Amino acid sequence: MTPEKLAALAREAMTHAYAPYSGYKVGAALLCGDGTVYQGCNIENASFSPTNCAERTAFFKAIYDGHRDFTAIAICGGKDGVVSGLFPPCGVCRQVMREFCEEDFRIYMVTPTGYEERTLAQLLPDSFSL
Ligand code: THU
Numbered sequence: 359m360t361p362e363k364l365a366a367l368a369r370e371a372m373t374h375a376y377a378p379y380s381g382y383k384v385g386a387a388l389l390c391g392d393g394t395v396y397q398g399c400n401i402e403n404a405s406f407s408p409t410n411c412a413e414r415t416a417f418f419k420a421i422y423d424g425h426r427d428f429t430a431i432a433i434c435g436g437k438d439g440v441v442s443g444l445f446p447p448c449g450v451c452r453q454v455m456r457e458f459c460e461e462d463f464r465i466y467m468v469t470p471t472g473y474e475e476r477t478l479a480q481l482l483p484d485s486f487s488l
Contacts, residue, residue: 359389361432361475365468368432371397371412372439378402384412384435384445388420391427396420400435413451417458428459434468441470452482461485 364387372385377400384400398416402409410418413433420428435445444467447455455463461479479485 359393359395359430361430361464361466361473364389364395364430364432365434365466365473367395367397368434368466368468369441371399371416372434372436372441374399375412375439376401379404379406381437382435383439384433386412386416386434387432388413388416388428389430390420390425391429392425394420394425396423396425411448411451413447414454417454421458426458428455428463430464430466431455432466432468432473441468444469444474447481452478453486456482456485456487 367387368385372383375383377383379402386398388396396416396419398412400412434441436442463478465476466473
């Protein structure tokens with residue numbers, strides 16, 4: 359699975375977003391160690407705080423199915439589904455990644471022309487874990 363293919367799956371996942379309040383559609387594609395890919399979208403709520411981010415939707419689907427080994431995630435998002443720049447993962451999603459991933463877990467943030475790559479250690483330095 360190339361980063362480009364993972365990015366394309368994140369773009370596809372974005373079209374599943376339920377985002378009537380913010381208008382920001384977000385998609386994620388999570389690559390497991392065995393090659394399985396889980397897609398996720400953001401799911402908003404009228405009460406706002408129950409909103410689930412695209413990244414966590416993908417992680418929770420995979421965790422439920424028994425996966426514990428993760429290699430990379432591609433993320434894309436934008437107002438009305440238009441990718442105009444990076445859509446970096448929020449702090450809560452970074453901490454969820456920390457729970458299940460090593461510090462070299464790859465994060466591909468999709469741009470209009472490609473993607474930018476970071477490790478989890480770069481996006482969440484000095485992280486908390488038990
Ligand atoms: N959102 C995500 O899906 N992932 C993130 O990492 C940041 C934010 C969603 C939540 C909400 O539906 C919308 O983007 C605007 O905050």
